[in-house]
Amino acid sequence: MTDYQVWAPNAHASVEVEVDGTRYALEPLDEVGWWGGEAPAGDYAFRLDDGPALPDPRSPRQPSGPDGPSRAVDHTDFAWSDTAWRARPLPGAVVYELHIGTFTPAGTFAAAVDRLDHLVELGVDFVELMPVCPFPGRHGWGYDGVSLWAVHEPYGGPEGLKRFVDAAHRKGLGVILDVVHNHLGPSGNYLPVYGPYFTDRYHTPWGAAVNLDGPGSDEVRAYLLGSALAWLRDYRIDGLRLDAVHALADSRAVPFLEELSTAVDTLADATGRPLFLIAESDLNDPRTTAPRDAGGLGLTAQWSDDFHHALHALLTGESTGYYRDFAARPFEALARTLTRGFFHDGTWSSFRHRTHGRPFPAAHGHRLLGYLQTHDQIGNRATGDRLSATLSPGRLAIGAALVLTSPFTPMLFMGEEWGATTPWQYFTSHTDPQLAEAVRQGRRREFTDFGWPPEEIPDPQAPSTVLASTLDWSEPALPGHADLLAWYRKLIHLRRAHPALTDPDLTAVRVTHTDTALTLHRGPYRILATLTPHTFALESPHPETLATFGTATLTDPRTVRLAADSVIILR
Numbered sequence: 001m002t003d004y005q006v007w008a009p010n011a012h013a014s015v016e017v018e019v020d021g022t023r024y025a026l027e028p029l030d031e032v033g034w035w036g037g038e039a040p041a042g043d044y045a046f047r048l049d050d051g052p053a054l055p056d057p058r059s060p061r062q063p064s065g066p067d068g069p070s071r072a073v074d075h076t077d078f079a080w081s082d083t084a085w086r087a088r089p090l091p092g093a094v095v096y097e098l099h100i101g102t103f104t105p106a107g108t109f110a111a112a113v114d115r116l117d118h119l120v121e122l123g124v125d126f127v128e129l130m131p132v133c134p135f136p137g138r139h140g141w142g143y144d145g146v147s148l149w150a151v152h153e154p155y156g157g158p159e160g161l162k163r164f165v166d167a168a169h170r171k172g173l174g175v176i177l178d179v180v181h182n183h184l185g186p187s188g189n190y191l192p193v194y195g196p197y198f199t200d201r202y203h204t205p206w207g208a209a210v211n212l213d214g215p216g217s218d219e220v221r222a223y224l225l226g227s228a229l230a231w232l233r234d235y236r237i238d239g240l241r242l243d244a245v246h247a248l249a250d251s252r253a254v255p256f257l258e259e260l261s262t263a264v265d266t267l268a269d270a271t272g273r274p275l276f277l278i279a280e281s282d283l284n285d286p287r288t289t290a291p292r293d294a295g296g297l298g299l300t301a302q303w304s305d306d307f308h309h310a311l312h313a314l315l316t317g318e319s320t321g322y323y324r325d326f327a328a329r330p331f332e333a334l335a336r337t338l339t340r341g342f343f344h345d346g347t348w349s350s351f352r353h354r355t356h357g358r359p360f361p362a363a364h365g366h367r368l369l370g371y372l373q374t375h376d377q378i379g380n381r382a383t384g385d386r387l388s389a390t391l392s393p394g395r396l397a398i399g400a401a402l403v404l405t406s407p408f409t410p411m412l413f414m415g416e417e418w419g420a421t422t423p424w425q426y427f428t429s430h431t432d433p434q435l436a437e438a439v440r441q442g443r444r445r446e447f448t449d450f451g452w453p454p455e456e457i458p459d460p461q462a463p464s465t466v467l468a469s470t471l472d473w474s475e476p477a478l479p480g481h482a483d484l485l486a487w488y489r490k491l492i493h494l495r496r497a498h499p500a501l502t503d504p505d506l507t508a509v510r511v512t513h514t515d516t517a518l519t520l521h522r523g524p525y526r527i528l529a530t531l532t533p534h535t536f537a538l539e540s541p542h543p544e545t546l547a548t549f550g551t552a553t554l555t556d557p558r559t560v561r562l563a564a565d566s567v568i569i570l571r
Helices: 109-113 116-122 157-170 217-234 256-271 305-316 321-327 330-340 375-379 393-404 433-448 463-468 481-497
Strands: 002-007 015-019 022-028 034-039 044-048 095-098 126-129 174-179 198-204 207-210 239-242 276-279 301-303 347-349 354-356 368-371 409-413 509-513 517-522 525-530 534-537 545-549 552-556 559-562 566-570
Touching: 002 015, 002 022, 002 044, 015 034, 109 157, 116 481, 157 174, 174 217, 217 239, 217 256, 239 256, 256 276, 305 321, 305 330, 305 368, 305 393, 321 330, 330 509, 330 517, 393 409, 393 481, 393 525, 393 545, 393 566, 481 545, 517 534, 525 534, 525 559, 545 552, 559 566
Parallel strands: 095 126, 095 409, 126 174, 174 239, 239 276, 276 301, 301 368, 368 409
Antiparallel strands: 002 034, 015 022, 015 044, 022 034, 198 207, 347 354, 509 517, 517 525, 525 566, 534 559, 545 566, 552 559
16 A cells, blocks of 8 residues: 655545546645545546546656656665765866757657767766756657656656766766746646645746745745755755746745755755755845855855856847847956956846846855856747857857856856757647647747747747757767867866866956957966957966967967957966
């Protein structure tokens, strides 16, 4: 017999568990809405007040997808072989973001394992997986996931994820998992039937907010905490990336994120593993990553869109939307983020029409993830075009050099390292025809309002959109692509070999620039980059050249001339 329990305060008279077609009555366990009882083991679902069969909110497996019955998982059955894995902390590391469904043509954990040697040779330290919770259909980004304790079956299910983590650890790679706590669904989200998981007291881009501070929120928090800890404990994930934490409406004295960071630190102490949390936050608030005893939330790091926007505006010249603040004086904007962390630290934001942010603590640059491209910054463009579609190899190389020699924790997006020509487009495979059409039309409206012809907007539901977004693994060996890949490998090697290039102290960073050229000073190292031919005066004669992309000429002991779109690293 198996003990079944479910939190269902919305049930008025009865809760039943249905196991392999047979129903068994559950009994109320307490006054807050828990029901429980024993029944045989098997595929199961719950029925509230004789209603339809619903999957378990805490289901560890959904073998037939989000709408089907749940299945138990015995996590002690998996034979881990990563006993030699010595987990490492995040500071000083390089992160590589990937999407299981398009990282390989097969789109599975098993196929991704076959490509891990590429990441080892590249030199990265952590693989960051985009969300893997179940979602409708076969293909999707994963941010519409439900069943926050389960794993998308088409990727390989729970066993497939464990095999991936195990294989990554054997090769010396840590694993970070992207989790979404700010919304679920919309399709396959049955939580509102069970209880007050959501509240309409706050507005979010996805509708009703997750209930973190209203009646019943203790159990909602416990639900999210339990899911987070399960990934770290049962799947041996090393860290979590928390999607859009600025959308978590929470007025309680102890914020949910503080409660989560406390729980993760407690688990880290118990397991002896340096577990960590990375936030995606639009707030420019250093309290997100400040220690709890200093009044912060205690998260380890956060994504840095300011650094991305400054670097993107400099390399592309784009000046619309949120790039507006960075494009007026792009070299100055980049210098500001490299030396201050946040560009907006209490300054006026023209696209927000208000001041934004507060100063970042200069000693802790590693608490910011710096990147040239991410799934968001590519996929939220109308056609999902990567920088490689419009920039020269030299400008891509400049961007890579500034990311990988920055005082931040660098992050790459899959395929970036060889200048992948495949776009990264928005795709779905919703099984609900009405929802599929609403998403299709909504995507077209969003970008036609900005002047894009509707026929140029990729159809999210079309199989061709997924296919176009899948990496082409023949490219890394091709001319041009191979040169850029060698450059990324060289930069990561230099970062590893020279500690000054990982120094997170922003006060030790100095940037000098003109309107087209920049010198980044990192201890004894100089990163010289230019968009037009430029002659740099050197501080000391006869420098050692560590790496060059483009054309560089040492014209005399104290002068170096770079061709357009070139970069050199000197010591």
